[in-house]
Amino acid sequence: AAAAAAANMKLSASGAGAAGAPAVAAAGGNLLKVTYCNHPAVTNPMTNALLDSVLAAATSFFKTDAGSDDVACDFTFQRNGNAKSFGSAGDGLDVITTSGEISSVMNSGCGWVKVVRVINYCGGPGTNIIGCASIGSKNKVVVVRYGSVSQEAILWAHELGHNAGLSHLSVTGNVMYPSINTGGKLTSSQCQKFKDMTSDSTCFPASATVQVAGHGAVRIGELKAGMLVEDVAGQQPGELEFPTRRERTHTGFISFLHQDQAVWADFVELQLEQAGYGPLKATPEHYVFVVDPSSGRRRGVRADAVQVGDLVLATPTASTNGSTGFDAAGQAAAQLVRVRAVGRVRERGIVAPLTESGTLLVNGVLSSCYADVAATSHELSHTTMAPLRWLHQHFPGLAAKEPTEELHWYAKVLMKLVALPGVAAVLPVMQ
Secondary structure, eight states: OOOEETTEEEEEOTTOOOOOOOOOOOOOSSEEEEOEEEOTTOSSOOOHHHHHHHHHHHHHHHHOOOSTTOOOOOOEEEEOSOOEEOSOTTSSTTEEOSHHHHHHHHTOTTOSEEEESEEEESSSEEEEEEEEEETTOTTOEEEEOOSSHHHHHHHHHHHHHHHTTOOOOOOTTBTTOSBOOSOOBOOHHHHHHHHHHHHSOOSEETTOEEEETTTEEEEGGGOOTTOEEEEETTOOSSOOBOOSEEEEEEEEEEEEEEEEEEEEEEEEEEEESSTTBOOEEEOTTEEEEEEOTTTOBEEEEEGGGOOTTOEEEEOBSSOTTSOTTSOTTOOOEEEEEEEEEEEEEEEEEEEEEEESSSEEEETTEEEEEEEOSSSOOHHHHHHHTHHHHHHHHHOHHHHSOOTTOSBOHHHHHHHHHHTSTTTTTTOOOOO
16 A cells, blocks of 8 residues: 655555554653644544644554664654644535645645544545655644544554654554554654754744845855844834834844754745745744734734734845845835735755844744744743843853754753643743
């Protein structure tokens, strides 16, 4: 039942056997938070309580060394947010029969995993398909409801494995075996692939640029401590009111929270209506500011939640008068610009800068330094970084990231804390 086409992989229901759910495992240091949504025509939709059991079972499979052809993998699956829905009754997207339908469902922005009634197409026509996913691209999984908690745990882990870049492996009992089974075995390299998937949801691509006082346009990965990066005046934690134009200022660069020039990652690309502005590329979980046109108030939203027509605060990345970073009239001001299109791109290199204000202009668009990894907010994330800002002011050497390390030591501490029971709801992971 294994098949691969158009970078999609499917899981067959053949050879299925029922089994009880493993014991619930405690959260570990490598945490994958999964969002999901049901099509309204699904008669037995996935629920929060059931998904919690499914993901706990998957976690237990991963953390247990079952002997031959298996390793204990320190990895935790966890539900992120409540159930959402996509599509509408009668639109036919609950039964996947064509390439267009599977593409439409996979690219729905409602959540990572989409639940439908029937899948009869995954890279090609087929039957008995219970899951379909894109290899190497996050947030692109489609499944049906199937079997016991243990079987659904394997189903979800298998398809998420494809998003991590894993292909089928013809070893019975392995999580990537092409037919459903009750084993959740992993090789060490597969375990690492899952772990890698938790680390690429980080900020901006290495190709992004910022404006630095005295240096002009600088690649974001080339920032150095003490550099003054362009920001927008008045950026403080909490909601602010914006006029249609706002003065620019500078904020001090502290350090990188995460930097990996080699890894490939998926980014949301926001193209703006006005020529010479943007585009902004950020990972789906990263906070971007949109502005309510009636109140002028800003709010930080995930990049994958930004919609065509939303207003962002931006400055030109190029202008007709040759003064990069200023508008055609030479005015050093930011203004509200509408989003023209929202797309997805895949690029190499990820960079997560931290500034004193918690914000900065990236490719001319006002952005947060933080991401929604623990279902919190830009404001709470900024508060959580206060100890690191204090260190930067008084002991700058301690606030720096080690050049040989991908993750900042402070980010590692937060990631361990967020995995503790009861902490994830109040403490964001900064990446």
